[in-house]
Amino acid sequence: MSSDRRPADGFALATMLVLCAIWGMQQVAVKLAAPHIPPMMQMTVRSALGALLVGLLCWLRGERGLLRNGPWKAGLLAGVLFASEFLFVGEGLRHTHASHMAVFLYTSPVFAALGLHWWVPSERMRPMQWAGIGVAFLGIVLAFGGGWLRGGISPEVLWGDLLGLLAGLAWGATTVVIRVSALSDAPPTQTLLYQLVGGAALLLPVALLTGQAGPISLAPVAWASLLFQGVIVCFASYLAWFWLLRRYLAANLSVFSFMTPLFGVSAGILVLNEQAELAFAVGAVLVLTGIIIVSASGLLRALHPLKSGAT
Template identity: 60%
Template sequence: MAARRNVDGFAAGLMLVLCMIWGLQQVAIKAAAHDIVPIMQVGLRSGISASLVAIFMLLRRERFTLKDGTLLPGLVAGTLFAAEFLFVAKGLEHTSASHMAIFLYTSPVFTALGLHLKLPAERLTPRQWLGTGIAFGGIVTAFAGGFLGTAVSPETLKGDFFGILAGAAWGVTTVVIRCSTLSDAPPAKTLIYQLATACAILLAYAAATGQSGAVTMTSVAWGSLIFQAVIVSFASYLAWFWLLTRYFASRLSAFSFMTPLFGVSFGVILLHEPIDRYFAVGAALVLSGITLVSLRSAGRSRDTVPGLAGEEA
């Protein structure tokens, strides 16, 4: 496998942009939910994006062969990708978006645990585990205002459980990519596996459950679908998989803690949702945790793999 680097300024800046995009996609899905049910939005955008990635590969003259050992892990990653968004859609039928944001973004914990067990180069130091814990605590704090004084019903717990499953599916997807032949595959190839598989599974699920006809193509629906297909599922995911081929996945995943904070911020700006002091404190904790996870250790790190020069955490 190719050597990975610690997160540098370029990677951190790109992850910041990606987290902003991923935070905005939740607002886009919500804005168009009355015109296109979420499961159809994700299924359609995956199909459109898969076509864009195929065109991208043709223009770059990238070969798509099934003889390089990527077919099985590609199908597994695609199935997990579909499961993640299926769990999100199901969970939102029972719990609030704030609860879903918290449990979905437990994904870095599942990623870090999986990679810690599978790859010596991805093992986190105590300081970095502390940073992960602080960042997750920041997410809980940021949304605490929405929990106080609210009784937890069985329906809410059911939705929260779907959120945890979505976070686990996302985290395991990263582990599968990092620990298989997809680790060194072209990012576009990894992405097209996920998008094409997810499109087939999600649209089939929508048809089987009678949701495929719940589509009204208004201007809001078109805008949301184009944003999700071109910017989110094509450009941002392609950039994400490119980063995974060059940097430690566990460090990159820690930045995803910022996504729900951006999501809430866009909700305040675009949907006029209220904000409280808990969010401000939580944001500070998240940024502090990410800093702990991402900063280089003094001297030689435990993440350095003998024989792979320059892989310091």
């Protein structure tokens, strides 16, 4: 299959624009529905709805027993990490802005690159990538500390930002687990199903134990948010992303995905009337710049194959 993958074309770019806009709106949707459904319960319902739809799709396609017959140990770990990611997202959005979460969540490529550096010899980082991590780290420090030192950011927002960073760490760790385990050769629907089932199964007890299972008021905005997150995000957009990965070079698509935080920050400002502190804005730019530098070598390898035969 890898030999059939091609560089991103106009169709891929247009599809990535739509996907990035969808992913950037996730945090805003959670914030909008938070007065009616606690964020943790939203994370639970969206995972369960997404798992139900993916399971139905697998059943219709004759892909039975994916969870039972697959690499269940790696799948279990991926499910735990997926649940952890959205536990941090759901809890973090109770304290910080959707625009902040959109930036810190997408630090995941940095954590993934660090993990792959230690676990996969062929993906050891080059000096330029280490420089990119340094730039991203500087951006995180500035985004965290700049406004706080001037009294512009409350400790509560900083706590939410930290949870967003932990969500990025969990997402990056999920990428490493999938890359170094048998899940790397598993059908995309199987990998996605492990994550969604794990998310629903583990987040529900957390919601119940922390008192975030209710009260629930199914106002129109709550219905819209749950359907958007469960059907559009967890089901349609994730499957579309996997479909693209099976047809186009992953490095090309990854660079386009960096548009997501831009959509997220813009949506937070336009829809929720959030204000971007100057220190956070500069820090966010540095974070995104560092992420692009870290991922750039993969793009360069895709555009300029090495003499060793890499494609």
